[in-house]
Amino acid sequence: xxxxxxxxxxxxxxxxxxxxxxxxxxxxxxxxxxxxxxxxxxxxxxxxxxxxxxxxxxxxxxxxxxxxxxxxxxxxxxxxxxxxxxxxxxxxxxxxxxxxxxxxxxxxxxxxxxxxxxxxxxxxxxxxxxxxxxxxxxxxxxxxxxxxxxxxxxxxxxxxxxxxxxxxxxxxxxxxxxxxxxxxxxxxxxxxxxxxxxxxxxxxxxxxxxxxxxxxxxxxxxxxxxxxxxxxxxxxxxxxxxxxxxxxxxxxxxxxxxxxxxxxxxxxxxxxxxxxxxxxxxxx
Amino acid sequence: xxxxxxxxxxxxxxxxxxxxxxxxxxxxxxxxxxxxxxxxxxxxxxxxxxxxxxxxxxxxxxxxxxxxxxxxxxxxxxxxxxxxxxxxxxxxxxxxxxxxxxxxxxxxxxxxxxxxxxxxxxxxxxxxxxxxxxxxxxxxxxxxxxxxxxxxxxxxxxxxxxxxxxxxxxxxxxxxxxxxxxxxxxxxxxxxxxxxxxxxxxxxxxxxxxxxxxxxxxxxxxxxxxxxxxxxxxxxxxxxxxxxxxxxxxxxxxxxxxxxxxxxxxxxxxxxxxxxxxx
Numbered sequence: 001x002x003x004x005x006x007x008x009x010x011x012x013x014x015x016x017x018x019x020x021x022x023x024x025x026x027x028x029x030x031x032x033x034x035x036x037x038x039x040x041x042x043x044x045x046x047x048x049x050x051x052x053x054x055x056x057x058x059x060x061x062x063x064x065x066x067x068x069x070x071x072x073x074x075x076x077x078x079x080x081x082x083x084x085x086x087x088x089x090x091x092x093x094x095x096x097x098x099x100x101x102x103x104x105x106x107x108x109x110x111x112x113x114x115x116x117x118x119x120x121x122x123x124x125x126x127x128x129x130x131x132x133x134x135x136x137x138x139x140x141x142x143x144x145x146x147x148x149x150x151x152x153x154x155x156x157x158x159x160x161x162x163x164x165x166x167x168x169x170x171x172x173x174x175x176x177x178x179x180x181x182x183x184x185x186x187x188x189x190x191x192x193x194x195x196x197x198x199x200x201x202x203x204x205x206x207x208x209x210x211x212x213x214x215x216x217x218x219x220x221x222x223x224x225x226x227x228x229x230x231x232x233x234x235x236x237x238x239x240x241x242x243x244x245x246x247x248x249x250x251x252x253x254x255x256x257x258x259x260x261x262x263x264x265x266x267x268x269x270x271x272x273x274x275x276x277x278x279x280x281x282x283x284x
Numbered sequence: 285x286x287x288x289x290x291x292x293x294x295x296x297x298x299x300x301x302x303x304x305x306x307x308x309x310x311x312x313x314x315x316x317x318x319x320x321x322x323x324x325x326x327x328x329x330x331x332x333x334x335x336x337x338x339x340x341x342x343x344x345x346x347x348x349x350x351x352x353x354x355x356x357x358x359x360x361x362x363x364x365x366x367x368x369x370x371x372x373x374x375x376x377x378x379x380x381x382x383x384x385x386x387x388x389x390x391x392x393x394x395x396x397x398x399x400x401x402x403x404x405x406x407x408x409x410x411x412x413x414x415x416x417x418x419x420x421x422x423x424x425x426x427x428x429x430x431x432x433x434x435x436x437x438x439x440x441x442x443x444x445x446x447x448x449x450x451x452x453x454x455x456x457x458x459x460x461x462x463x464x465x466x467x468x469x470x471x472x473x474x475x476x477x478x479x480x481x482x483x484x485x486x487x488x489x490x491x492x493x494x495x496x497x498x499x500x501x502x503x504x505x506x507x508x509x510x511x512x513x514x515x516x517x518x519x520x521x522x523x524x525x526x527x528x529x530x531x532x533x534x535x536x537x538x539x540x541x542x543x544x545x546x547x548x549x550x551x552x553x554x555x556x557x558x559x560x561x562x563x
Contacts, residue, residue, distance in 0.1 A: 096346070165379065166383065169385065174370070
Protein backbone atom coordinates (compact mmCIF):
# COMPACT_ATOMS: atom_id res chain seq x y z
CA UNK A 1 0.00 0.00 0.00
CA UNK A 2 2.59 2.49 1.15
CA UNK A 3 5.03 1.43 -1.51
CA UNK A 4 2.56 1.94 -4.36
CA UNK A 5 1.62 5.35 -2.99
CA UNK A 6 5.27 6.24 -2.82
CA UNK A 7 6.02 5.11 -6.35
CA UNK A 8 2.99 6.80 -7.90
CA UNK A 9 4.08 10.00 -6.18
CA UNK A 10 7.50 9.57 -7.74
CA UNK A 11 5.97 8.81 -11.10
CA UNK A 12 3.94 12.00 -11.25
CA UNK A 13 6.79 14.07 -9.93
CA UNK A 14 9.00 12.57 -12.61
CA UNK A 15 6.49 13.33 -15.36
CA UNK A 16 6.20 16.97 -14.39
CA UNK A 17 9.94 17.31 -14.08
CA UNK A 18 10.43 15.76 -17.51
CA UNK A 19 7.89 18.11 -19.12
CA UNK A 20 9.64 21.09 -17.60
CA UNK A 21 13.11 19.97 -18.62
CA UNK A 22 11.97 19.27 -22.16
CA UNK A 23 10.84 22.90 -22.45
CA UNK A 24 14.26 24.09 -21.37
CA UNK A 25 15.81 21.63 -23.80
CA UNK A 26 13.80 23.04 -26.73
CA UNK A 27 15.01 26.55 -25.88
CA UNK A 28 18.64 25.52 -25.54
CA UNK A 29 18.31 23.44 -28.71
CA UNK A 30 17.06 26.38 -30.77
CA UNK A 31 19.90 28.59 -29.61
CA UNK A 32 22.52 25.89 -30.21
CA UNK A 33 21.32 25.01 -33.72
CA UNK A 34 21.24 28.67 -34.69
CA UNK A 35 24.70 29.26 -33.27
CA UNK A 36 26.13 26.23 -35.10
CA UNK A 37 24.51 27.26 -38.38
CA UNK A 38 25.63 30.84 -38.00
CA UNK A 39 29.22 29.84 -37.29
CA UNK A 40 31.82 32.42 -38.26
CA UNK A 41 29.20 34.68 -39.87
CA UNK A 42 28.45 35.98 -36.41
CA UNK A 43 31.15 38.52 -35.59
CA UNK A 44 31.57 42.14 -34.63
CA UNK A 45 31.77 43.27 -38.23
CA UNK A 46 28.41 41.60 -38.89
CA UNK A 47 26.85 43.60 -36.05
CA UNK A 48 28.29 46.99 -36.91
CA UNK A 49 28.67 47.17 -40.70
CA UNK A 50 26.18 48.40 -43.27
CA UNK A 51 24.41 45.88 -45.42
CA UNK A 52 26.20 45.08 -48.70
CA UNK A 53 23.68 43.84 -51.19
CA UNK A 54 26.15 42.63 -53.82
CA UNK A 55 28.04 40.33 -51.45
CA UNK A 56 26.31 39.55 -48.19
CA UNK A 57 29.50 38.15 -46.65
CA UNK A 58 31.08 41.61 -46.81
CA UNK A 59 28.35 43.49 -45.01
CA UNK A 60 26.56 43.49 -41.69
CA UNK A 61 23.08 43.96 -40.29
CA UNK A 62 23.63 47.22 -38.45
CA UNK A 63 20.72 48.99 -40.22
CA UNK A 64 18.34 46.16 -39.35
CA UNK A 65 19.37 46.28 -35.69
CA UNK A 66 18.85 50.03 -35.65
CA UNK A 67 15.48 49.66 -37.42
CA UNK A 68 14.24 47.12 -34.89
CA UNK A 69 15.56 49.31 -32.09
CA UNK A 70 13.65 52.35 -33.42
CA UNK A 71 10.51 50.22 -33.64
CA UNK A 72 10.93 49.08 -30.03
CA UNK A 73 11.42 52.62 -28.72
CA UNK A 74 8.54 53.95 -30.82
CA UNK A 75 6.17 51.22 -29.70
CA UNK A 76 7.11 51.84 -26.06
CA UNK A 77 6.54 55.60 -26.41
CA UNK A 78 3.12 55.19 -28.00
CA UNK A 79 1.65 52.10 -26.40
CA UNK A 80 2.83 52.53 -22.80
CA UNK A 81 0.91 55.75 -22.06
CA UNK A 82 -2.15 54.53 -23.96
CA UNK A 83 -2.09 51.09 -22.34
CA UNK A 84 -1.44 52.27 -18.79
CA UNK A 85 -4.07 54.98 -19.23
CA UNK A 86 -6.63 52.43 -20.35
CA UNK A 87 -5.73 50.19 -17.44
CA UNK A 88 -6.19 53.08 -14.99
CA UNK A 89 -9.60 53.80 -16.44
CA UNK A 90 -10.61 50.15 -16.21
CA UNK A 91 -9.41 49.54 -12.66
CA UNK A 92 -9.93 52.91 -10.99
CA UNK A 93 -12.66 54.82 -12.73
CA UNK A 94 -15.14 52.46 -14.30
CA UNK A 95 -17.32 50.47 -11.96
CA UNK A 96 -18.28 46.91 -12.79
CA UNK A 97 -20.77 47.97 -15.42
CA UNK A 98 -21.62 47.10 -18.98
CA UNK A 99 -19.15 49.56 -20.57
CA UNK A 100 -16.28 48.06 -18.63
CA UNK A 101 -17.22 44.54 -19.67
CA UNK A 102 -17.52 45.51 -23.31
CA UNK A 103 -14.10 47.18 -23.20
CA UNK A 104 -12.55 44.16 -21.54
CA UNK A 105 -14.12 41.85 -24.09
CA UNK A 106 -12.78 44.01 -26.91
CA UNK A 107 -9.29 43.97 -25.43
CA UNK A 108 -9.32 40.20 -25.01
CA UNK A 109 -10.41 39.79 -28.62
CA UNK A 110 -7.78 42.24 -29.83
CA UNK A 111 -5.15 40.04 -28.20
CA UNK A 112 -6.37 37.16 -30.32
CA UNK A 113 -6.36 38.95 -33.68
CA UNK A 114 -3.63 37.46 -35.94
CA UNK A 115 -0.72 39.79 -36.58
CA UNK A 116 -1.23 39.77 -40.37
CA UNK A 117 -4.65 41.34 -39.80
CA UNK A 118 -3.00 44.14 -37.85
CA UNK A 119 -0.67 44.53 -40.81
CA UNK A 120 -3.58 44.85 -43.22
CA UNK A 121 -5.28 47.33 -40.91
CA UNK A 122 -2.07 49.35 -40.64
CA UNK A 123 -1.66 49.38 -44.40
CA UNK A 124 -5.25 50.48 -44.97
CA UNK A 125 -5.51 52.98 -42.11
CA UNK A 126 -2.09 54.37 -41.23
CA UNK A 127 -0.36 54.01 -44.61
CA UNK A 128 -3.30 54.88 -46.90
CA UNK A 129 -6.06 56.72 -45.03
CA UNK A 130 -3.72 58.82 -42.89
CA UNK A 131 -1.33 58.98 -45.85
CA UNK A 132 1.71 58.09 -43.74
CA UNK A 133 2.90 55.77 -46.49
CA UNK A 134 4.74 52.55 -45.83
CA UNK A 135 7.09 54.00 -43.28
CA UNK A 136 8.70 53.71 -39.88
CA UNK A 137 5.85 55.66 -38.30
CA UNK A 138 3.15 53.52 -39.92
CA UNK A 139 4.89 50.35 -38.74
CA UNK A 140 5.38 51.76 -35.25
CA UNK A 141 1.72 52.71 -34.96
CA UNK A 142 0.60 49.33 -36.28
CA UNK A 143 2.80 47.42 -33.85
CA UNK A 144 1.77 49.76 -31.03
CA UNK A 145 -1.91 48.89 -31.29
CA UNK A 146 -0.88 45.26 -31.55
CA UNK A 147 1.04 45.54 -28.28
CA UNK A 148 -1.73 47.43 -26.49
CA UNK A 149 -3.69 44.39 -25.24
CA UNK A 150 -0.50 43.02 -23.63
CA UNK A 151 0.25 46.27 -21.91
CA UNK A 152 -3.33 46.76 -20.74
CA UNK A 153 -3.49 43.25 -19.29
CA UNK A 154 -0.14 43.59 -17.53
CA UNK A 155 -1.10 47.01 -16.16
CA UNK A 156 -4.57 45.97 -15.01
CA UNK A 157 -2.95 43.10 -13.15
CA UNK A 158 -0.37 45.39 -11.55
CA UNK A 159 -3.00 47.98 -10.57
CA UNK A 160 -5.29 45.37 -9.09
CA UNK A 161 -2.38 44.07 -7.02
CA UNK A 162 -2.15 47.40 -5.16
CA UNK A 163 -3.84 46.78 -1.81
CA UNK A 164 -7.27 48.36 -1.48
CA UNK A 165 -6.24 49.75 1.92
CA UNK A 166 -3.85 52.22 0.22
CA UNK A 167 -6.74 53.69 -1.76
CA UNK A 168 -8.96 53.94 1.33
CA UNK A 169 -6.23 55.48 3.47
CA UNK A 170 -5.47 58.12 0.86
CA UNK A 171 -9.11 59.00 0.20
CA UNK A 172 -9.79 59.17 3.94
CA UNK A 173 -7.08 61.85 4.21
CA UNK A 174 -9.09 64.01 1.84
CA UNK A 175 -7.16 63.18 -1.32
CA UNK A 176 -9.04 63.26 -4.59
CA UNK A 177 -9.21 60.16 -6.70
CA UNK A 178 -6.61 61.49 -9.13
CA UNK A 179 -4.24 62.49 -6.30
CA UNK A 180 -4.59 58.98 -4.93
CA UNK A 181 -3.85 57.41 -8.31
CA UNK A 182 -0.96 59.73 -9.10
CA UNK A 183 0.78 59.66 -5.72
CA UNK A 184 -0.06 56.28 -4.22
CA UNK A 185 -1.38 53.76 -6.71
CA UNK A 186 0.66 54.47 -9.82
CA UNK A 187 4.09 54.59 -8.12
CA UNK A 188 3.26 51.25 -6.54
CA UNK A 189 1.94 49.65 -9.72
CA UNK A 190 4.35 51.13 -12.25
CA UNK A 191 7.13 48.55 -11.84
CA UNK A 192 4.63 45.78 -12.56
CA UNK A 193 3.13 47.70 -15.47
CA UNK A 194 6.55 48.31 -16.99
CA UNK A 195 8.04 44.86 -16.60
CA UNK A 196 4.94 43.19 -18.00
CA UNK A 197 4.82 45.67 -20.84
CA UNK A 198 8.48 45.33 -21.74
CA UNK A 199 7.97 41.61 -22.37
CA UNK A 200 5.04 42.48 -24.65
CA UNK A 201 7.16 45.02 -26.51
CA UNK A 202 9.98 42.49 -26.89
CA UNK A 203 7.53 40.08 -28.50
CA UNK A 204 6.35 42.76 -30.87
CA UNK A 205 9.91 43.47 -31.99
CA UNK A 206 10.05 39.94 -33.33
CA UNK A 207 6.88 40.34 -35.41
CA UNK A 208 7.35 39.92 -39.15
CA UNK A 209 3.99 39.77 -40.86
CA UNK A 210 2.68 43.25 -40.03
CA UNK A 211 5.87 45.11 -40.89
CA UNK A 212 6.14 43.47 -44.32
CA UNK A 213 2.93 45.26 -45.19
CA UNK A 214 3.61 48.65 -43.65
CA UNK A 215 7.16 49.63 -44.42
CA UNK A 216 9.94 47.16 -43.73
CA UNK A 217 12.32 46.75 -46.58
CA UNK A 218 15.11 44.28 -47.18
CA UNK A 219 17.74 46.61 -48.44
CA UNK A 220 18.50 50.21 -47.59
CA UNK A 221 21.69 52.04 -48.40
CA UNK A 222 21.29 54.30 -45.38
CA UNK A 223 19.57 54.44 -42.01
CA UNK A 224 16.06 55.93 -41.90
CA UNK A 225 16.47 59.69 -41.62
CA UNK A 226 12.90 60.53 -40.70
CA UNK A 227 9.84 58.74 -39.39
CA UNK A 228 8.41 58.71 -42.91
CA UNK A 229 11.32 56.66 -44.30
CA UNK A 230 11.28 52.96 -44.94
CA UNK A 231 13.43 50.88 -42.62
CA UNK A 232 15.18 47.53 -42.24
CA UNK A 233 14.16 45.21 -39.41
CA UNK A 234 15.67 41.99 -38.07
CA UNK A 235 12.67 39.64 -38.41
CA UNK A 236 11.96 40.64 -42.00
CA UNK A 237 15.66 40.36 -42.81
CA UNK A 238 15.67 36.77 -41.55
CA UNK A 239 12.58 35.99 -43.61
CA UNK A 240 14.11 37.23 -46.86
CA UNK A 241 17.51 35.62 -46.25
CA UNK A 242 15.91 32.29 -45.43
CA UNK A 243 13.41 32.20 -48.28
CA UNK A 244 14.29 34.50 -51.16
CA UNK A 245 17.94 35.37 -51.24
CA UNK A 246 19.98 33.79 -54.09
CA UNK A 247 23.34 33.77 -52.28
CA UNK A 248 24.54 30.31 -51.15
CA UNK A 249 25.61 31.92 -47.86
CA UNK A 250 22.12 33.22 -47.16
CA UNK A 251 21.00 30.44 -44.75
CA UNK A 252 24.12 30.97 -42.66
CA UNK A 253 23.46 34.69 -42.47
CA UNK A 254 19.78 34.10 -41.69
CA UNK A 255 20.85 32.03 -38.67
CA UNK A 256 23.30 34.69 -37.58
CA UNK A 257 20.59 37.36 -37.82
CA UNK A 258 18.22 35.12 -35.87
CA UNK A 259 20.80 34.81 -33.07
CA UNK A 260 21.02 38.60 -32.95
CA UNK A 261 17.23 38.97 -32.78
CA UNK A 262 16.87 36.37 -30.04
CA UNK A 263 19.79 37.91 -28.21
CA UNK A 264 18.18 41.33 -28.41
CA UNK A 265 14.86 40.02 -27.05
CA UNK A 266 16.56 38.07 -24.25
CA UNK A 267 18.49 41.21 -23.38
CA UNK A 268 15.28 43.25 -23.15
CA UNK A 269 13.54 40.60 -21.05
CA UNK A 270 16.57 40.39 -18.82
CA UNK A 271 16.31 44.14 -18.37
CA UNK A 272 12.68 43.72 -17.31
CA UNK A 273 13.62 40.99 -14.83
CA UNK A 274 16.44 43.08 -13.36
CA UNK A 275 14.14 46.10 -13.11
CA UNK A 276 11.54 44.03 -11.29
CA UNK A 277 14.17 42.70 -8.91
CA UNK A 278 15.43 46.22 -8.25
CA UNK A 279 11.94 47.61 -7.57
CA UNK A 280 11.08 44.68 -5.29
CA UNK A 281 14.19 45.26 -3.25
CA UNK A 282 13.53 48.94 -2.89
CA UNK A 283 9.82 49.08 -2.25
CA UNK A 284 9.79 47.83 1.33
CA UNK B 285 -16.96 70.71 33.77
CA UNK B 286 -19.87 71.95 31.71
CA UNK B 287 -23.17 70.30 32.41
CA UNK B 288 -24.17 70.27 28.75
CA UNK B 289 -21.18 69.45 26.50
CA UNK B 290 -21.16 70.97 23.03
CA UNK B 291 -22.43 68.65 20.30
CA UNK B 292 -20.19 68.22 17.25
CA UNK B 293 -21.86 65.36 15.39
CA UNK B 294 -25.60 65.04 15.23
CA UNK B 295 -27.21 61.98 13.64
CA UNK B 296 -30.94 61.77 12.93
CA UNK B 297 -32.82 58.67 11.75
CA UNK B 298 -29.88 57.27 9.79
CA UNK B 299 -30.72 54.21 7.69
CA UNK B 300 -28.22 52.36 5.50
CA UNK B 301 -28.83 49.49 3.09
CA UNK B 302 -26.23 47.35 1.33
CA UNK B 303 -27.78 45.73 -1.71
CA UNK B 304 -31.19 46.10 -0.12
CA UNK B 305 -30.01 44.58 3.15
CA UNK B 306 -30.48 46.99 6.01
CA UNK B 307 -27.24 47.58 7.93
CA UNK B 308 -28.30 50.55 10.05
CA UNK B 309 -31.79 51.09 11.41
CA UNK B 310 -32.96 54.50 12.52
CA UNK B 311 -29.81 55.59 14.33
CA UNK B 312 -30.01 58.79 16.35
CA UNK B 313 -27.10 60.20 18.32
CA UNK B 314 -25.55 63.43 19.50
CA UNK B 315 -21.81 63.19 19.89
CA UNK B 316 -20.08 65.61 22.22
CA UNK B 317 -17.03 67.61 21.24
CA UNK B 318 -13.57 66.72 22.55
CA UNK B 319 -14.68 63.45 24.06
CA UNK B 320 -13.85 59.85 23.31
CA UNK B 321 -16.83 57.90 22.09
CA UNK B 322 -16.56 54.12 21.99
CA UNK B 323 -18.80 52.08 19.72
CA UNK B 324 -19.24 48.50 20.86
CA UNK B 325 -21.30 45.59 19.66
CA UNK B 326 -21.01 42.22 17.98
CA UNK B 327 -19.54 41.77 14.50
CA UNK B 328 -22.02 42.85 11.86
CA UNK B 329 -23.98 45.00 14.29
CA UNK B 330 -23.41 48.14 12.20
CA UNK B 331 -20.80 50.03 14.22
CA UNK B 332 -18.25 50.16 11.40
CA UNK B 333 -20.95 51.15 8.90
CA UNK B 334 -21.93 53.95 11.27
CA UNK B 335 -18.31 55.05 11.61
CA UNK B 336 -17.80 55.09 7.85
CA UNK B 337 -20.94 57.11 7.29
CA UNK B 338 -19.37 59.96 9.27
CA UNK B 339 -16.66 60.61 6.66
CA UNK B 340 -18.65 59.36 3.68
CA UNK B 341 -16.30 56.42 3.16
CA UNK B 342 -19.49 54.46 2.51
CA UNK B 343 -19.58 56.23 -0.85
CA UNK B 344 -16.90 53.83 -2.07
CA UNK B 345 -19.30 50.92 -1.70
CA UNK B 346 -21.43 50.20 -4.74
CA UNK B 347 -25.13 49.47 -4.37
CA UNK B 348 -25.49 51.40 -1.13
CA UNK B 349 -28.42 53.51 -0.03
CA UNK B 350 -28.18 56.03 2.79
CA UNK B 351 -31.13 57.92 4.27
CA UNK B 352 -31.37 60.31 7.17
CA UNK B 353 -29.42 63.27 8.46
CA UNK B 354 -25.89 63.68 9.71
CA UNK B 355 -24.54 67.09 10.53
CA UNK B 356 -21.11 68.06 11.75
CA UNK B 357 -20.76 71.48 13.38
CA UNK B 358 -24.30 72.17 12.26
CA UNK B 359 -23.61 71.49 8.58
CA UNK B 360 -25.17 68.54 6.81
CA UNK B 361 -22.69 66.06 5.34
CA UNK B 362 -24.99 63.77 3.42
CA UNK B 363 -26.18 64.69 -0.03
CA UNK B 364 -24.49 65.10 -3.38
CA UNK B 365 -23.74 68.81 -2.96
CA UNK B 366 -21.41 68.24 0.00
CA UNK B 367 -17.67 68.63 -0.63
CA UNK B 368 -16.55 65.15 0.37
CA UNK B 369 -12.86 66.02 0.02
CA UNK B 370 -13.20 68.85 2.54
CA UNK B 371 -15.30 66.64 4.82
CA UNK B 372 -12.60 63.97 4.91
CA UNK B 373 -10.00 66.59 5.79
CA UNK B 374 -12.16 67.52 8.78
CA UNK B 375 -12.92 63.93 9.74
CA UNK B 376 -9.77 61.83 9.80
CA UNK B 377 -9.73 58.06 9.92
CA UNK B 378 -7.46 55.34 11.27
CA UNK B 379 -8.07 51.81 10.06
CA UNK B 380 -7.98 48.41 11.67
CA UNK B 381 -4.81 47.29 9.91
CA UNK B 382 -2.03 49.86 9.97
CA UNK B 383 -2.02 51.33 6.47
CA UNK B 384 1.20 53.27 5.95
CA UNK B 385 1.87 54.18 2.33
CA UNK B 386 4.85 52.62 0.59
CA UNK B 387 6.84 55.77 1.24
CA UNK B 388 9.31 57.04 3.79
CA UNK B 389 8.18 57.94 7.31
CA UNK B 390 8.54 61.63 6.48
CA UNK B 391 6.65 61.31 3.19
CA UNK B 392 3.81 59.42 4.85
CA UNK B 393 3.04 62.41 7.06
CA UNK B 394 3.82 65.02 4.40
CA UNK B 395 1.43 63.40 1.93
CA UNK B 396 -1.73 64.72 3.58
CA UNK B 397 -0.28 68.23 3.48
CA UNK B 398 0.93 67.97 -0.08
CA UNK B 399 -2.52 67.07 -1.35
CA UNK B 400 -3.70 70.28 0.30
CA UNK B 401 -1.16 72.11 -1.83
CA UNK B 402 1.45 72.85 0.84
CA UNK B 403 4.98 73.00 -0.51
CA UNK B 404 7.71 71.06 1.19
CA UNK B 405 11.25 72.29 1.61
CA UNK B 406 12.88 69.33 -0.15
CA UNK B 407 11.73 67.68 -3.31
CA UNK B 408 10.15 64.28 -2.84
CA UNK B 409 12.03 63.06 -5.87
CA UNK B 410 15.73 63.36 -6.46
CA UNK B 411 17.94 61.41 -8.82
CA UNK B 412 20.35 60.68 -5.99
CA UNK B 413 17.47 59.47 -3.85
CA UNK B 414 16.69 56.62 -6.23
CA UNK B 415 19.92 54.88 -5.40
CA UNK B 416 20.47 55.94 -1.83
CA UNK B 417 17.69 57.60 0.15
CA UNK B 418 18.98 60.88 1.49
CA UNK B 419 19.25 61.05 5.22
CA UNK B 420 17.09 63.63 6.91
CA UNK B 421 18.80 65.51 9.73
CA UNK B 422 16.21 65.80 12.47
CA UNK B 423 17.91 68.79 14.12
CA UNK B 424 17.56 70.72 10.88
CA UNK B 425 13.98 69.53 10.50
CA UNK B 426 13.03 70.72 13.97
CA UNK B 427 14.56 74.11 13.22
CA UNK B 428 12.99 74.33 9.76
CA UNK B 429 10.60 77.20 9.13
CA UNK B 430 8.86 75.28 6.36
CA UNK B 431 5.24 74.54 7.23
CA UNK B 432 5.33 70.93 6.05
CA UNK B 433 8.52 70.20 7.99
CA UNK B 434 7.10 71.79 11.12
CA UNK B 435 3.83 69.86 10.84
CA UNK B 436 5.62 66.55 10.29
CA UNK B 437 7.67 67.11 13.44
CA UNK B 438 4.67 68.22 15.47
CA UNK B 439 2.44 65.38 14.32
CA UNK B 440 5.07 62.77 15.10
CA UNK B 441 5.60 64.33 18.53
CA UNK B 442 1.87 64.45 19.18
CA UNK B 443 1.61 60.80 18.19
CA UNK B 444 4.46 59.99 20.62
CA UNK B 445 6.48 58.52 17.79
CA UNK B 446 9.10 61.22 17.28
CA UNK B 447 11.79 59.84 19.59
CA UNK B 448 11.50 56.41 18.04
CA UNK B 449 11.76 57.49 14.40
CA UNK B 450 13.62 60.81 14.26
CA UNK B 451 16.87 59.08 13.29
CA UNK B 452 15.33 57.30 10.34
CA UNK B 453 12.71 59.59 8.86
CA UNK B 454 13.85 58.68 5.37
CA UNK B 455 13.36 54.94 5.97
CA UNK B 456 10.38 53.12 4.55
CA UNK B 457 7.38 53.15 6.89
CA UNK B 458 7.08 49.40 6.32
CA UNK B 459 10.16 48.84 8.47
CA UNK B 460 8.33 50.04 11.59
CA UNK B 461 6.62 47.63 13.95
CA UNK B 462 2.83 47.22 13.78
CA UNK B 463 2.27 49.48 16.78
CA UNK B 464 4.60 52.14 15.40
CA UNK B 465 2.88 51.93 12.01
CA UNK B 466 -0.47 52.51 13.66
CA UNK B 467 0.84 55.54 15.55
CA UNK B 468 2.30 56.76 12.25
CA UNK B 469 -1.19 56.48 10.75
CA UNK B 470 -2.56 58.51 13.65
CA UNK B 471 0.19 61.09 13.12
CA UNK B 472 -0.68 61.17 9.42
CA UNK B 473 -4.34 61.70 10.23
CA UNK B 474 -3.75 64.55 12.71
CA UNK B 475 -1.24 66.28 10.43
CA UNK B 476 -4.09 67.66 8.32
CA UNK B 477 -5.71 69.05 11.50
CA UNK B 478 -9.10 67.34 11.48
CA UNK B 479 -11.80 68.10 14.04
CA UNK B 480 -12.80 64.49 14.45
CA UNK B 481 -10.79 61.28 14.42
CA UNK B 482 -12.53 58.04 13.51
CA UNK B 483 -10.79 54.84 14.57
CA UNK B 484 -11.91 51.44 13.38
CA UNK B 485 -10.58 48.89 15.88
CA UNK B 486 -7.12 50.50 15.81
CA UNK B 487 -5.65 48.09 18.35
CA UNK B 488 -7.12 44.78 17.26
CA UNK B 489 -3.90 43.78 15.48
CA UNK B 490 -1.56 45.02 18.17
CA UNK B 491 0.10 43.57 21.25
CA UNK B 492 -0.88 44.83 24.74
CA UNK B 493 2.08 47.19 25.06
CA UNK B 494 1.43 48.86 21.70
CA UNK B 495 -2.26 48.97 22.59
CA UNK B 496 -1.44 50.75 25.84
CA UNK B 497 0.59 53.36 23.96
CA UNK B 498 -2.27 54.01 21.55
CA UNK B 499 -4.75 54.28 24.43
CA UNK B 500 -2.53 56.82 26.18
CA UNK B 501 -2.29 58.66 22.90
CA UNK B 502 -6.08 58.74 22.49
CA UNK B 503 -6.36 60.12 26.01
CA UNK B 504 -4.09 63.01 25.12
CA UNK B 505 -5.68 63.58 21.70
CA UNK B 506 -9.15 64.19 23.07
CA UNK B 507 -8.15 67.62 24.27
CA UNK B 508 -7.89 68.67 20.63
CA UNK B 509 -10.05 66.19 18.77
CA UNK B 510 -13.28 64.31 19.10
CA UNK B 511 -12.41 60.62 18.88
CA UNK B 512 -14.95 58.04 17.76
CA UNK B 513 -13.52 54.58 18.17
CA UNK B 514 -14.96 51.19 17.25
CA UNK B 515 -13.67 48.48 19.53
CA UNK B 516 -14.32 44.84 20.33
CA UNK B 517 -12.33 45.17 23.49
CA UNK B 518 -14.82 46.01 26.25
CA UNK B 519 -12.21 46.87 28.85
CA UNK B 520 -10.62 49.20 26.34
CA UNK B 521 -13.95 50.95 25.82
CA UNK B 522 -14.30 51.29 29.58
CA UNK B 523 -10.73 52.55 30.01
CA UNK B 524 -10.60 55.22 27.35
CA UNK B 525 -14.08 56.45 26.50
CA UNK B 526 -16.36 59.10 27.98
CA UNK B 527 -19.41 57.87 26.09
CA UNK B 528 -20.30 54.46 24.77
CA UNK B 529 -22.75 53.42 22.10
CA UNK B 530 -23.93 49.84 21.90
CA UNK B 531 -24.97 48.58 18.48
CA UNK B 532 -27.16 45.54 18.10
CA UNK B 533 -28.39 44.24 14.74
CA UNK B 534 -28.12 47.62 13.03
CA UNK B 535 -29.68 49.67 15.80
CA UNK B 536 -27.95 51.93 18.25
CA UNK B 537 -29.62 50.16 21.15
CA UNK B 538 -28.12 52.27 23.86
CA UNK B 539 -25.98 55.39 23.97
CA UNK B 540 -24.83 57.13 27.10
CA UNK B 541 -21.92 57.86 29.35
CA UNK B 542 -19.52 54.96 29.62
CA UNK B 543 -20.14 54.44 33.34
CA UNK B 544 -23.87 54.32 32.68
CA UNK B 545 -23.57 51.74 29.91
CA UNK B 546 -21.23 49.49 31.85
CA UNK B 547 -22.70 49.87 35.36
CA UNK B 548 -26.32 50.50 34.80
CA UNK B 549 -27.51 49.72 31.27
CA UNK B 550 -31.19 50.28 30.54
CA UNK B 551 -31.58 47.36 28.13
CA UNK B 552 -31.20 43.73 29.01
CA UNK B 553 -29.30 43.03 25.78
CA UNK B 554 -26.73 45.74 26.58
CA UNK B 555 -26.26 44.28 30.00
CA UNK B 556 -25.70 40.81 28.57
CA UNK B 557 -23.15 42.16 26.08
CA UNK B 558 -21.11 44.23 28.50
CA UNK B 559 -21.16 41.37 30.98
CA UNK B 560 -19.71 39.17 28.27
CA UNK B 561 -22.68 36.85 27.90
CA UNK B 562 -22.40 37.01 24.12
CA UNK B 563 -20.40 38.71 21.37
